[in-house]
Amino acid sequence: MPELPEVETVRQGLAKWVAGRTIATVEVHHPRAIRRHLPGDAHFIAMLQGRTVVDVARRGKYLWLPLDSGDAIVGHLGMSGQLLMQPAEAEDEKHLRIRFTFTDGGPQLRFVDQRTFGGLAVSDGGAELPDEIAHIARDPMDELFDDDAFVARLRGKHTEVKRALLDQTLISGVGNIYADEALWRARLHGARPTDALTGPAARRLLAHVREVLGEAIVAGGTSFDELYVNVNGESGYFDRSLNAYGREGEPCHRCGTPIRREQFMNRSSFSCPRCQPRPRTH
């Protein structure tokens, strides 16, 4: 499930393989793959053909490819999206949605997406920061992320701490897996109310978020199945380092208590019953 470390791994691969190359052709194989782009496929294609990719940028779980035109390709992988570099002769993937070829005749860029929660769009004049991403907060790996402002906003919210970590307008890039991992490291239950967190506790949590994201980037991300791979089709190996996510019934790596699984926000949450006691409810 692509979160910040997986998207950053893809970004690095794309930067290496497509920066500086000029787009020759674009094929759209599925209508849902083009997101929020009202003018349609023809316009999407026309704005991209003949353009040179200048760079590959990321904020949170969003990627964008600034073009020499000043526009940008904006992408989100959703649940199952992949951006793959493939030789022209490679067989089409079952869920191939968009294909880019380049004027140098080298490897193609393919957007492949089983569940079609992901998609690409063209952002008019979005090379610097696409409008489509303007509402997304900076992520904690961004050197301009404001720790003080984050702590103040977090503590000012009237919600549960895991909900806040998943709020991409507060802090971006954290999804279900890394939220659970950061909460485990911080010894906090996800249902803890944000307005009851002390400043130091909020700062410790942020430090743990940053630490787990950093370690996962080094590992190339977390792959449970074939749905997340880098641009060369390779899996990340951070799943070996997980302490909470997906470990229901297995011993906590700190205290040995079996990890519990709870339903939260219509999805699974994993935590240690002993290290992360549930807050008292009133």
Place this chain on the structure above:
DNA sequence: CGCGCCTCCTGTGTGC
């Protein structure tokens, strides 16, 4: 306006 629930989508695994 803040908060939280619902929905989109498809392949895989499980239980009867």
Place this chain on the structure above:
DNA sequence: TGCACACAGGAGGCGC
């Protein structure tokens, strides 16, 4: 063996 259903979950939209 086959069918029904739960599950995976990011994020936009909408209702309270």
